[in-house]
Amino acid sequence: MASDNLIYATNSTRTVVSSLKKKLSNLRISVENLGSELEKMEAKLENVVTQSDIYKSRIEREMGREVRRLERELALLRKNGAKPEVSEVASDQDLKVARTIGFFDTLLRHMCQNADDFRLASESFLFPAVYERVMAGDEEAYFLDEVPASAAFLLERGKGYIEWLRSEFDTHLTDPETWNQAIEFVVDWWRNDALPLLYGSRDEQWDIDIALTLTEMLLWREEVANRPLNFPRIFDAYEVFRKHKDEVYESSGLRKFDVQMFTYSE
Numbered sequence: 375m376a377s378d379n380l381i382y383a384t385n386s387t388r389t390v391v392s393s394l395k396k397k398l399s400n401l402r403i404s405v406e407n408l409g410s411e412l413e414k415m416e417a418k419l420e421n422v423v424t425q426s427d428i429y430k431s432r433i434e435r436e437m438g439r440e441v442r443r444l445e446r447e448l449a450l451l452r453k454n455g456a457k458p459e460v461s462e463v464a465s466d467q468d469l470k471v472a473r474t475i476g477f478f479d480t481l482l483r484h485m486c487q488n489a490d491d492f493r494l495a496s497e498s499f500l501f502p503a504v505y506e507r508v509m510a511g512d513e514e515a516y517f518l519d520e521v522p523a524s525a526a527f528l529l530e531r532g533k534g535y536i537e538w539l540r541s542e543f544d545t546h547l548t549d550p551e552t553w554n555q556a557i558e559f560v561v562d563w564w565r566n567d568a569l570p571l572l573y574g575s576r577d578e579q580w581d582i583d584i585a586l587t588l589t590e591m592l593l594w595r596e597e598v599a600n601r602p603l604n605f606p607r608i609f610d611a612y613e614v615f616r617k618h619k620d621e622v623y624e625s626s627g628l629r630k631f632d633v634q635m636f637t638y639s640e
Contacts, residue, residue, distance in 0.1 A: 472618035485532040491547040
């Protein structure tokens with residue numbers, strides 16, 4: 375009798391232990407599933423925050439530019455009393471934009487052979503500091519009607535600067551940690567060396583211009599179809615150049631410069 379009770383108690387204990395093991399296994403699976411869902415939610419939240427930051431930065435830049443543009447337009451209206459003919463100014467403006475954007479595009483193409491990361495870092499500053507002002511059209515000094523005499527010299531300086539950056543940083547500039555360390559060097563070179571050399575003087579506005587973030591520049595590079603939405607002014611600048619490229623390529627000296635630099639690089 376005592377033996378039967380012992381066997382019964384043992385079997386009951388085993389049943390309880392087995393049941394507990396199953397419950398523990400199910401609980402472990404539930405915890406793992408919950409962890410996986412939490413990771414997915416965190417990733418979605420991080421993406422939303424990133425997109426919000428990009429949108430906020432773009433809106434702040436665009437609104438700031440628009441306010442300054444309207445202020446200058448109002449000042450011109452008060453000064454001149456009337457606005458020039460839109461059709462002639464628009465046509466001439468497009469050609470000026472095409473020549474200027476065409477020059478920078480050609481310069482960067484030759485300078486940044488096998489250095490797309492340096493081109494991306496350069497554009498992060500050139501987009502707000504030059505391209506947006508060129509598209510706004512209210513700062514005449516930013517237009518380049520012909521290839522500057524310093525272009526070839528600057529091209530060589532740029533290649534030398536890229537070599538220096540390569541010696542300082544082990545990874546490409548698009549590595550997030552490297553970008554954070556190197557972007558100010560790139561911006562400083564354009565702000566204090568390259569742009570003054572091209573334009574013949576230094577614009578104090580460059581000191582307060584802020585380069586676009588790595589996230590924004592990767593968005594520009596990788597989501598080409600969304601450029602009109604995410605970067606409307608920059609997209610429009612390239613569109614103007616594309617439409618009028620043939621018209622300005624010869625007259626601005628771009629073709630000659632392009633051929634000379636291509637031959638030289640070969």
